[in-house]
Amino acid sequence: MSPAAASAHWHPFQNMSDAMAPLVLTDADGLWMNSSDGRRLLDATAGLWFCHAGYGRREIADAAHTQMLRMHAYSTFGDYSNEPAEVLADRLSEFAPGGPWKIMFTSGGSDSVETAVKYARRYWQALGRPERTVVLSRRDSYHGMHTAATQISGIPANRNRYGDLLPDTRLVARDAPQALEAAVGELGAERVAAFVCEPIIGAGGVRFPPAGHLQTVAEICRRHGVLFIVDEVTTGLGRTGTWFASQKYGVEPDLLLCAKGLTSGYLPLGAAWSTSASPPPSGKTVRCSATATPTAATPRRPPPSPTSTTSTTSTITSFSPPRTGSRVASQAPRLPRCHRRHPDRAHRPGRHGLRPAQRLARG
Numbered sequence: 001m002s003p004a005a006a007s008a009h010w011h012p013f014q015n016m017s018d019a020m021a022p023l024v025l026t027d028a029d030g031l032w033m034n035s036s037d038g039r040r041l042l043d044a045t046a047g048l049w050f051c052h053a054g055y056g057r058r059e060i061a062d063a064a065h066t067q068m069l070r071m072h073a074y075s076t077f078g079d080y081s082n083e084p085a086e087v088l089a090d091r092l093s094e095f096a097p098g099g100p101w102k103i104m105f106t107s108g109g110s111d112s113v114e115t116a117v118k119y120a121r122r123y124w125q126a127l128g129r130p131e132r133t134v135v136l137s138r139r140d141s142y143h144g145m146h147t148a149a150t151q152i153s154g155i156p157a158n159r160n161r162y163g164d165l166l167p168d169t170r171l172v173a174r175d176a177p178q179a180l181e182a183a184v185g186e187l188g189a190e191r192v193a194a195f196v197c198e199p200i201i202g203a204g205g206v207r208f209p210p211a212g213h214l215q216t217v218a219e220i221c222r223r224h225g226v227l228f229i230v231d232e233v234t235t236g237l238g239r240t241g242t243w244f245a246s247q248k249y250g251v252e253p254d255l256l257l258c259a260k261g262l263t264s265g266y267l268p269l270g271a272a273w274s275t276s277a278s279p280p281p282s283g284k285t286v287r288c289s290a291t292a293t294p295t296a297a298t299p300r301r302p303p304p305s306p307t308s309t310t311s312t313t314s315t316i317t318s319f320s321p322p323r324t325g326s327r328v329a330s331q332a333p334r335l336p337r338c339h340r341r342h343p344d345r346a347h348r349p350g351r352h353g354l355r356p357a358q359r360l361a362r363g
């Protein structure tokens with residue numbers, strides 16, 4: 001009997017009748033992996049696009065080991081927090097394009113997407129616009145395998161045959177800003193909550209955007225007050241020469257999603273970044289909430305560059321703004337840019353981006 005047939009392990013993304021002789025990887029160092037049949041293989045894909053720092057990083061394992069013995073995890077629901085979560089959120093908030101950011105930790109890329117989709121709807125509810133529910137995304141996109149992520153992904157093989165998993169979503173053509181504009185026009189901007197896209201489509205074929213495309217769609221979102229959500233799960237954290245592909249293409253999203261390279265796969269962790277500090281409808285400000293908690297608590301180091309080879313020697317808390325970063329962080333929490341510029345002033349917040357009642361609730 002072949003190993004696969006004997007094994008209880010089912011592979012995601014595989015017809016198991018075709019997985020009768022799996023490639024079993026046993027150990028790895030740097031860029032190289034060894035397999036159980038004695039081969040040494042170059043990991044040209046960095047795992048599933050997650051292993052930015054390479055395999056066998058003792059400093060990451062040591063930091064995780066130290067933190068796990070100190071306190072391996074705790075919920076950050078409510079008023080609870082822990083040092084690694086605070087340190088990492090503060091560091092991350094400093095170096096993505098735009099901002100200032102609020103960071104909610106997640107358990108991975110799909111979870112970041114779920115969080116963002118929920119956030120977008122809740123955001124509009126909080127502003128008294130519950131009819132803004134529709135989430136637009138692109139054909140050929142991939143956003144993960146959880147419920148909302150499956151629904152908004154645009155690869156038919158991944159999306160079809162589950163029925164409608166989430167109401168009020170719509171796919172638009174991949175590289176056609178006019179398709180986005182038409183969808184918003186047809187639905188009515190007042191019904192559209194958000195547009196989600198990968199800056200570079202990954203699983204759907206590694207498709208780079210045409211020149212100016214992302215800036216055009218970002219501008220369409222702003223003009224219609226639609227939240228612009230950029231899924232940087234594969235492109236983020238140094239994969240495209242800047243920390244985020246959004247910087248490469250000159251766009252500033254309202255929400256930015258990452259995972260994978262955040263820990264290089266050493267632990268499951270993702271993040272949903274929001275430029276908004278506007279509280280959810282409960283009236284409380286969510287600082288961060290984690291189903292997975294970062295475990296490395298090391299002191300700050302000088303900023304690594306995403307293109308520098310030394311960046312890979314940093315632990316997961318050692319990120320800093322790239323040298324080219326020029327953003328000046330303001331202390332005041334702000335609404336997403338699209339809303340700040342949107343002419344619909346009826347729902348505009350007061351000073352500090354919060355409506356008076358919300359400010360009171362924060363104390």
Ligand SMILES: Cc1ncc(COP(=O)(O)O)c(C=O)c1O
Binds near residue numbers: 108113142202
């Ligand atoms: C663009 C994008 N978004 C989301 C995901 C889902 O991430 P995860 O596998 O960590 O759930 C992926 C995974 O490859 C991805 O490429």
